[in-house]
Amino acid sequence: MADWSALELSASVAEQLPDWSGAVAHLHDRPGPRTVDILRAADRAGVPAIQPRCGVGGHREMITLLQELEKSHPAVLSVTIDSYTRLRQFDTAASLLAEDAGRLNGYPLVAHGWRRGRELADAVSVPLEIRHGSPDGRELFATALAAGITSFEGGGIGYNLPYCKDVPLDESLRTWRQIDATCGALAKDGVIVDRELFGTLTAVLMPPSLCIAITLLEAIAAAKEGVRCISIAYPQGGEIYQDVAALRAIRTLAQRYVGSGVEVFPVLHQFMGVFPTDPAWASGLILHGSLTARLGGAAKVVNKTEHEAHGVPDAVTNGRGIRTTAVGVSQLFDFVQLSEERVEQELSWIEEEVRELIKPVLAEPDLLAGICAAFSTGRLDLPFSASVHAHSRVVPRRDAGGAIRYADPGLLSLSSATRRRHGQLLSTRATSAPDRPEADELSIAIQDIFYFANREPAHRP
């Protein structure tokens, strides 16, 4: 049986924690559904559970926020953590909390401590998930567990490369392995922690096969440690056939690669790129994302808000985002169905690409070492990497229909057939300055990144 020590926590955090058995007893005893129950029920109903992101610095403000949002009937609520805590600058978080909590962009859970965490969990009747973005989230995880929270986002790749500049992958993989191992031990003990993997990565123009390949590797690693409930999150790219196929691919590929005994739930993150500034367009995109989630069979959808382009949303706007999502997955839009043929086509492409991406890694004797090697050679990679530990040579581009393709797959382990297909899919996309390829590359990138932003009201792009 594990205990806190398996997490090798910093002393200052470790000494604050309750004793392990008390914490586990609380995880067993606390009333109400766990996230895993919500995900199962959503899957049975065929209607995605809805979850907002939400986090403010102050404790009382956070309780108020959660309670306000609960009125819009989310299925799960978030504790979104501030950037300082994410980067383990717990002291800065604590001092800004003391100075002016409103200036924190999330809830500094470590600074507040696990007792306050319990107060959050007790303040609402729906389960909470910790959403952060820490290459090393062990202190956060321990505090969350002690608080009675059984849903924790992140993974050794997805919470490293998009979220920091210079944490080596082997380090982050090692710490996330400790977290997963703790979840594994808890699972044996009957406490199921939902582990959501951040397939959104750098969020902007993410080719689906890359998101799924990377989270699938994290999922396989997590399953090895005994994790029993995995949510694989995929970021809506905006082309619905591709997005629906990606969500379905998560199920088919998880079945094949993660295997039985582990429940894997596909999760849609509503459009994660640059959001439209106009609330009408923003709301339309949120609704579009809800349709995508329902059609793709997502077990959960994490909603955006009309404030997305502007800043951290207030409770009213976030509540509306939840409800707009509820409308989108409601019977009102049940009539919306997709051409299965097009979905099938995208699905088979994604499945094939993911296989090509993960096969060489799975062939390595040690999975985590294989992952590190793949990123250091560029066989695995991602665009717009925040971290120096990925080549960031992949260039994504939207095709004429808006689907995200590889304009340059860099050194990714994709077959030449796949590379050719992407070239062909992009060939019908008009370029604006064929004579100045470099300037053109940049302007195409900007065009694609701002695809949904600044849409004109009555404009048909």
Add this chain to the structure above:
Amino acid sequence: MADWSALELSASVAEQLPDWSGAVAHLHDRPGPRTVDILRAADRAGVPAIQPRCGVGGHREMITLLQELEKSHPAVLSVTIDSYTRLRQFDTAASLLAEDAGRLNGYPLVAHGWRRGRELADAVSVPLEIRHGSPDGRELFATALAAGITSFEGGGIGYNLPYCKDVPLDESLRTWRQIDATCGALAKDGVIVDRELFGTLTAVLMPPSLCIAITLLEAIAAAKEGVRCISIAYPQGGEIYQDVAALRAIRTLAQRYVGSGVEVFPVLHQFMGVFPTDPAWASGLILHGSLTARLGGAAKVVNKTEHEAHGVPDAVTNGRGIRTTAVGVSQLFDFVQLSEERVEQELSWIEEEVRELIKPVLAEPDLLAGICAAFSTGRLDLPFSASVHAHSRVVPRRDAGGAIRYADPGLLSLSSATRRRHGQLLSTRATSAPDRPEADELSIAIQDIFYFANREPAHRP
């Protein structure tokens, strides 16, 4: 050639008007597109033109409102007229305008006069339509024409039965005939006035065939007077297959019954019944209506707003309604397509029912007299009539899927096959108190009327 005298206007209004030839010259000369141009362009593009309702009492406030709304790029703007003016209580309108213009629920155009009407038309670059609800709209029409406005809503049935208590149909049909005759004369002269017919009727639970039958009769009457551009408006009922079929039926039936030489445009009025109070649901319904309009091939869609359930919307909210509608008809939702089979089925039903409803009327030697006779015998009728000049015996009801059927067709001239079909379509709808039929009738009516209102956020009805 017609002139003002053909309208037999009340002296007080007539004496204010500019001379006829000057007014006609202005109609010819004023710059910018006419509504008919907008409708043709929308038809060519396959994207409905968008129009808000809007009207406030004060003149400067009205100009500001129009200019504010123009920023959201509607294709046509409205001058929605206040209730007093609608009911020809011009004096009350004028005195309330003087006392507290903000308490008027629309723009009292007759009280303001045609010169101010011109200022409205000149204040924006899109054409204006007068939307009112007057059993006798001649003074309004004359004022609008003098103002240079070439789109005018209403008809002898649709602007009588829902809009007043006791104006005999022959009277309203006579005055609207004068309006149509004037449009006919203007058309000969090269000035095309768009005449929108209010198929929405009493708006709540309107069986599609009734809306279309009644407006088709008005259209035939208008065409006889020489009207060359007719918009037939249909109110979204909320079941999309039925609504799309209804919009398409307007084209097929107009082709057959109105004949060539007259352009007939189907127009969708976004849901006209009791609106949801929650802005998220309201917006979802607005978007739903936009999809309906695009899929049904409407040339125009008149948008609702998130304030609908609460009161006359402010400019910000109305602008958002326009833009939400623009999002709904945009490429973002192009992927939404319907099963053609289901639409075809509804279409054939509607076409057949409309034929059954109008055939006996068209068999009469005099069309207008035939209409009056049909309503007085109940062969034509409508539910929730405001007027005593309809039997109001028709009882509509939603079937299990939400489509609006005849629970009791009253004395409508519908075949027994049609009656049987409606009975069958409704038979799968569960009733709540089979032992108390009367109480049950009322509770079903209330349930149906509030079908979209008060929907719970995460509720699946």
Add this chain to the structure above:
Amino acid sequence: MSADPGRLRTVILGVTASDAHAVANQLICRQLRSHGFRVINLGVCTPLEEFADAVDAEPTAEAVLIGSVNGHARTDLRDLPALRRQGRLQPPVILGGNLSVGAQKEEADHEHLLALGVDHIVTDVAELLPLLDTLYASQQLELRRG
């Protein structure tokens, strides 16, 4: 509360002069009838004068129920003080609907209407029957006392 045996409780119902909205009027009428009321329904677009005439014709009517949703309640009821001064429209006037123009409602909206002589403003139609019963009970009490 059931009516006196042999005598139906009577109310007068209608919509204000400038208002053509028929649905609430018809539903409320059916609802009251299903509860045993005798409803004189004057329908939509009913000037206050017509309400007064109806009361004159039905002096035992226990209340005058006026609906207004088009936002014009205050102007449509502007003659209420004058009619009351003439001793007409004596039964309690109960008003319901959407009582002013615009989506933002103000406290003052109700005050103006009450100042005109409206006796009760019903904001939730579910309160109508209980209100009628309460009024009826006190009327009965006064009759017995008086």
Add this chain to the structure above:
Amino acid sequence: MSADPGRLRTVILGVTASDAHAVANQLICRQLRSHGFRVINLGVCTPLEEFADAVDAEPTAEAVLIGSVNGHARTDLRDLPALRRQGRLQPPVILGGNLSVGAQKEEADHEHLLALGVDHIVTDVAELLPLLDTLYASQQLELRRG
């Protein structure tokens, strides 16, 4: 405005200490390079100290371009006065991004940042090149004068 022949105009670019948003940083970097700049890009999550080190290493850098979109600009830049007092980070500091937490921005947000020693706040990225050119022109003028 083109640089001195033979010498590339150099700028230092990076994102504040707590901020991992990479996209704007990479786009601005590419844009500046395509306009002939030499860009020392420190990337995301860059403490102010690192910016100062970069200036020490590149004393001819004409400006320090700092991005911050996660809302933490003010706290992430809190050591600017201290560094400036030490004579470090002398080139103009140009700040852009989403500079405070929340969707409603306040006047005071900018004031606090300017008070810390930020020289220019760019609210529209299109203003960056013109600003650099203006600063460059006046630096050149001073150089020639001085």
